[in-house]
Amino acid sequence: MAGSDLFTGTLDLLILKAVTWGPRHGYAIGRWIRETTADVLVVQEGALYPALHRLERKGWLSEDWRESETGRQAKYYTLTPPGRAHLRAERKRWERFSGAVARALAAA
Amino acid sequence: MAGSDLFTGTLDLLILKAVTWGPRHGYAIGRWIRETTADVLVVQEGALYPALHRLERKGWLSEDWRESETGRQAKYYTLTPPGRAHLRAERKRWERFSGAVARALAAA
DNA sequence: ACGCGATACTTAAGTGAACTAGGTATCCCA
């Protein structure tokens, strides 16, 4: 992740979420994460692109080259059906986990 | 962490929190984490003990051998003043981070 | 009397995600 970076394992979740409403290219995914979290989460390119390749290898994303909004070639990633199922599972995992941490921190 | 394990980097936070109200030995810290999170977070010993040594080396915990509740020798860890400051910072970091992830997941 | 599970701690070896830090290329704007 980045800056004062954070908590390995959440990047996959964020990437899959970024792509739930339709294909996006890598650079736009990184921008989306930064923007929707108001700069709290800034993904380094050296983390982002390898993660995209990893998710593609696992069958959760599929790739194809298209023309971007700016008229350049860009590699678009689409969420596959297994990817969507995986997102649901990861999301549940995150909720269980963050809930547990919250309870621990709140403990008298 | 463990089981369906999770999210590297939160262990330090949980350990420091476990020790805010007074010294505890490693085994009890592990048990506290498991119990306060209702088995959601189960720390492997191979993660727990190295983490304790790490936190001690950084000056956030101090060690001393005492007799445990069961009458055995156990290494007790005490939160140092810098450790307390670090806990506050880590906690803030966690709250910023988990809040950001929550916003991203909630995004329309 | 014997073994098993809980208590209590240790560490070597391996995995893998993320960070660091470079690189390529195009486009627009000052």
Add this chain to the structure above:
DNA sequence: TGGGATACCTAGTTCACTTAAGTATCGCGT
């Protein structure tokens, strides 16, 4: 002309965590 945004890539490193093994004591059930 040069910098900043767009768009991608990867080799090398770091370091937390997992796996898996070990040591030792104690209480309990059978």
